[in-house]
Amino acid sequence: MTLWESLVRSDGRPSGALSDATRTVRLAELVEGSFLCGPREALRNRSVVLAIRDPLTAALAMIELDGTVRRMVLCPAGVASEHMPHVARTADADAWVSDAAGEPPSIPVAVQTEAVRVLRPCARDRAKSRETEWVLLTSGTTGAPKLVLHTLSSLISAFAGRPEELSPGRVWSTFYDVRRYGGLQILLRALLAGSLVLPDPEESIPAFLGRVAAAGVTHISGTPSHWRKALMTGAAETIAPAYVRLSGEIADQGILDALRAAFPRAVIAHAFASTEAGVAFEVQDVKAGFPEALIGRPEHGVELDVSRGTLRIRSPGNAQRYLGDSPALKDEDGFVNTGDRLELREGRYYFMGRTGGVINVGGLKVHPEEVEAVINAHPAVRMSLVRARRNPITGAIVTADVVLESPQPDTHSAASETLRENILESCRKALAAYKVPAMIRFVPSLELSASGKLVRRDA
Amino acid sequence: MNVRSTITSMFETVAREQQRQLAVLNDDLKLLESGLDSLSFALIVARLEDTLGYDPFESAESFPVTFGDFVRLYESSRP
Numbered sequence: 001m002t003l004w005e006s007l008v009r010s011d012g013r014p015s016g017a018l019s020d021a022t023r024t025v026r027l028a029e030l031v032e033g034s035f036l037c038g039p040r041e042a043l044r045n046r047s048v049v050l051a052i053r054d055p056l057t058a059a060l061a062m063i064e065l066d067g068t069v070r071r072m073v074l075c076p077a078g079v080a081s082e083h084m085p086h087v088a089r090t091a092d093a094d095a096w097v098s099d100a101a102g103e104p105p106s107i108p109v110a111v112q113t114e115a116v117r118v119l120r121p122c123a124r125d126r127a128k129s130r131e132t133e134w135v136l137l138t139s140g141t142t143g144a145p146k147l148v149l150h151t152l153s154s155l156i157s158a159f160a161g162r163p164e165e166l167s168p169g170r171v172w173s174t175f176y177d178v179r180r181y182g183g184l185q186i187l188l189r190a191l192l193a194g195s196l197v198l199p200d201p202e203e204s205i206p207a208f209l210g211r212v213a214a215a216g217v218t219h220i221s222g223t224p225s226h227w228r229k230a231l232m233t234g235a236a237e238t239i240a241p242a243y244v245r246l247s248g249e250i251a252d253q254g255i256l257d258a259l260r261a262a263f264p265r266a267v268i269a270h271a272f273a274s275t276e277a278g279v280a281f282e283v284q285d286v287k288a289g290f291p292e293a294l295i296g297r298p299e300h301g302v303e304l305d306v307s308r309g310t311l312r313i314r315s316p317g318n319a320q321r322y323l324g325d326s327p328a329l330k331d332e333d334g335f336v337n338t339g340d341r342l343e344l345r346e347g348r349y350y351f352m353g354r355t356g357g358v359i360n361v362g363g364l365k366v367h368p369e370e371v372e373a374v375i376n377a378h379p380a381v382r383m384s385l386v387r388a389r390r391n392p393i394t395g396a397i398v399t400a401d402v403v404l405e406s407p408q409p410d411t412h413s414a415a416s417e418t419l420r421e422n423i424l425e426s427c428r429k430a431l432a433a434y435k436v437p438a439m440i441r442f443v444p445s446l447e448l449s450a451s452g453k454l455v456r457r458d459a
Numbered sequence: 460m461n462v463r464s465t466i467t468s469m470f471e472t473v474a475r476e477q478q479r480q481l482a483v484l485n486d487d488l489k490l491l492e493s494g495l496d497s498l499s500f501a502l503i504v505a506r507l508e509d510t511l512g513y514d515p516f517e518s519a520e521s522f523p524v525t526f527g528d529f530v531r532l533y534e535s536s537r538p
Contacts, residue, residue, distance in 0.1 A: 205491070225497065232500075233491045234524035254516055261521055362497050392516030393501040433477060438502050439509070 002067030002129050003152055004030075006160075007191050015168075016191060020056045021200035021211065023117070027063070027191070033119035035060045036097065040068060040122075042111045045130070046095040047071040049088050051103035055178050055198050057115045059187055061097055066152060067129035069095070073147070074136055075103070076179035077201055083144050090147050090324035091135055135323060136181055138275045147323040148275045156188050157316040158279035162300070170194035173212050175222030175230070181275040182248050186221050194219075206235035213239045221245035224255045225362040225394055236262050245282075247271040249360055249395045250351040253288040260286050276329055277336040278317025280304060289350040303335075310355055311338045353388055353396075357456045361434045362394035368456070371398060371437065374430045378423050380404055385446050385456070386437065400437040403446055411442040462533050465510060466503075470495070470526075473502050486527025493526065513538055 007014040007027065014027035034040065035057060048069045052058040058074070065072050073091045075084075084106035088096075095111040098104060105112055134155060137145035159165035172190040176183030178198060190196035197215045199208050209230065212220065220241045222230070227246060230236045244259055244266045251270035259268050268286045273279040280302055283290045295304050302315040312335035319336075321329050330336055341352040353359075359366040368386035375384040382403045388396040402423065408416045420440050427436045447455040467484055473495070474481035480494045490500070508514040515536030523529040 228522065229491075229497055231522035232524060234489065254519065258519065258522055362501070389505060391501045391505055392514065392519075393504055394497055397498075397501050397505055434498050438505050 001152075002126075002132075003063055003188075003191065004067060004126060005129075006152075006156075007063075014191075016193075017195045018056055018059055018190075018198060019196070019211075019215065020054075020198045021203050021207070023056070025056065025060060029119055030060070030063060032121060034064060034122045035115055035117070035119060036064055037114045037116060037120070038111075040064070043095050043097075043113065044068050044128075045070045046111060047073070047091055047093045048095040048097055049073045049075065049084075049091065049093045049105075049109075050179075051075050051084070051096060051098045051105075052115050053077070053101035053103075054099055054115075054117070055201070057099050057117060059178050059196075059198070061115050062187075063191070065097075066132045066134075067126070069132055070130070071133040071135060074134065074179040074184070076137065076177040079137060079145060081106070086144050087137065087147065092323075136179075136184070136275050136319075138181075146326050148329070149320045149323055151320065154278060154317055154319065155184065156192065157301075158185065158273075159189055159192070165189070166193040168193045170219050171197065171215055171217045173197040173199075173215070173217040173220045175199060175208075175220075175226035176248075181273065182221065182223070185273065185279065205230055205233045209233070209235045209239055212241075217241055219243040219245070221247065223248040223363050224251050225249060227255055227259060228393055231258055231262060241266050243267045243269065245269045245271060247273050247279075248363060250353075251288060252390075252392075252395075254392055256286050256288060272311075272338075272340075273317075274336075274338055276319050277313040277338050278302075278315050278319065280311075280313045280315065280317075280338075287348070289345075289348045292344060292347045292349060295349070305335060306342055306344075306349070307335075307337075309341050309343070311340045311342055312336065313338060357387070359386075359388040359396050359398055361396055361398065364432075364434050366398055366435050368398075371400065371427065371431060371435055374427050375400055375402060375423060375437075375440075378426055380406075380419055381423065383446055387456070389438070394434075397438040398435060400440045401443045401446060402440055403444070404442060407444060408442055416442060462511065462537065463530050466507065466530055466533060469503050469507055469510070473499050473506075477502075484526050486525060486530070488526040489524060490526060490529060507533065511537075 013031055017024050017026045046069055050058055050061055050072055088107045094109050096105040096109045097113045097115050099115045134150045136148045138148055172186050172194055174183050174186040178187040197217055224246050244263055267284055269282050269284045271282040281294055295306055305312040314335045339355045341355055342349045343352045357368045371386040372384045375381055382405050384400050384402045386400045389399045391397045477499050482493050515532045523532050
């Protein structure tokens with residue numbers, strides 16, 4: 001079934017609407033028109049990069065192209081231009097859709113089309129349809145995005161065919177970009193039943209929340225970092241949702257309590273989901289972590305497993321595979337290893353950071369090795385260990401333990417301070433701000449394992 | 460140094476480091492209008508924990524909205 005077929009009612013027209021700061025589009029408009037220029041037939045069976053800047057325009061293009069194209073690649077805001085040729089080549093792209101502010105084709109393509117903000121009348125043949133591959137981008141180890149392959153059925157598996165998840169009349173909103181997994185989940189839920197208020201990339205949080213309030217949003221989602229930021233504006237209390245969802249980062253007790261206090265009557269739900277593993281579960285008890293009982297008891301086909309302290313998920317919501325030469329997405333048992341470490345305490349599992357030490361700073365991933373390489377390049381440094389430190393604002397921040405070539409007798413002396421500042425300065429020159437250590441500690445030595453590798457323990 | 464002046468100088472230090480234009484710090488200043496971003500606040504809170512020895516966000520009932528709220532949160536949580 002295509003997305004269009006899933007959202008039309010018995011009268012052949014979809015209900016629902018999408019809105020952003022400047023316009024509202026009723027989905028029924030798509031019956032007689034299109035927001036894409038040129039004949040859509042030219043895009044049939046092609047692999048299309050959606051390099052559209054405007055999120056609402058991108059969402060409309062997804063609805064129009066699902067069932068027609070072979071593959072569509074969703075490019076969220078903030079993908080660096082330098083990575084686009086890699087994305088396009090890995091996706092085997094032969095067509096490109098952008099809008100006025102969007103990215104032009106980075107490789108030669110057979111078909112180039114513009115998505116516009118004004119509906120153009122057009123007749124269309126929806127009879128011929130095919131399954132479209134949906135490709136999402138996620139951050140990779142080297143900075144270049146990884147391409148994750150889904151189908152519509154894997155993307156909607158957490159709610160399709162479940163009436164309790166799709167009661168009509170819900171007005172959804174999300175802080176997420178709808179081209180990222182977390183935002184796409186909300187877009188698809190809203191399309192199947194309800195409507196959606198999209199954030200505008202240029203808009204302040206209070207202005208966005210003002211629209212959310214005015215539209216009577218009932219269900220709203222974001223990462224813990226999105227919510228912390230919203231609470232700090234003081235504008236969060238102006239909205240009155242019935243359901244508040246957190247996903248994408250560890251929801252600690254602090255943010256859950258703050259949301260409970262801000263929205264006393266709402267359901268506060270924190271979900272575990274990732275682009276690769278899909279949606280695994282949702283917990284509504286406003287307590288950090290999740291009950292032990294969720295492990296090993298399949299629900300709606302979603303199986304959770306803890307192997308060597310790490311969460312694994314096998315589910316209809318799993319992505320199929322990575323495109324390109326990335327490692328296998330699933331292990332031999334068909335599970336996606338999430339890389340999230342768990343600890344069991346009194347019948348509840350708690351998230352303890354990630355294996356491989358990837359640090360999540362407010363939703364942005366930092367690979368410790370990248371930061372260590374910069375620090376280690378400093379002439380006064382022998383070696384370093386970069387770790388996460390828990391933080392109530394961004395979930396985590398980066399810190400570094402550094403062993404110097406010639407140890408300083410006093411790590412708080414003026415000479416030490418100068419050296420510390422000097423190392424930080426080289427980090428600021430070479431790294432994005434969120435990757436620069438928040439603090440550097442000089443230590444006499446670092447623990448190495450039997451195989452000679454740095455022992456990594458997350459804070 | 461009292462809590463308020465420690466906080467004020469931490470705001471100034473981090474703003475300088477992050478190359479952000481800090482607004483004049485008075486109690487009514489909304490934090491989101493201070494010129495600092497989330498990362499800056501994350502750095503401020505982490506370093507204040509090292510300097511003052513506590514993190515009031517662990518048990519905070521609500522998030523501070525203004526600079527005055529922020530200072531009061533630290534003053535009232537002092538162990």
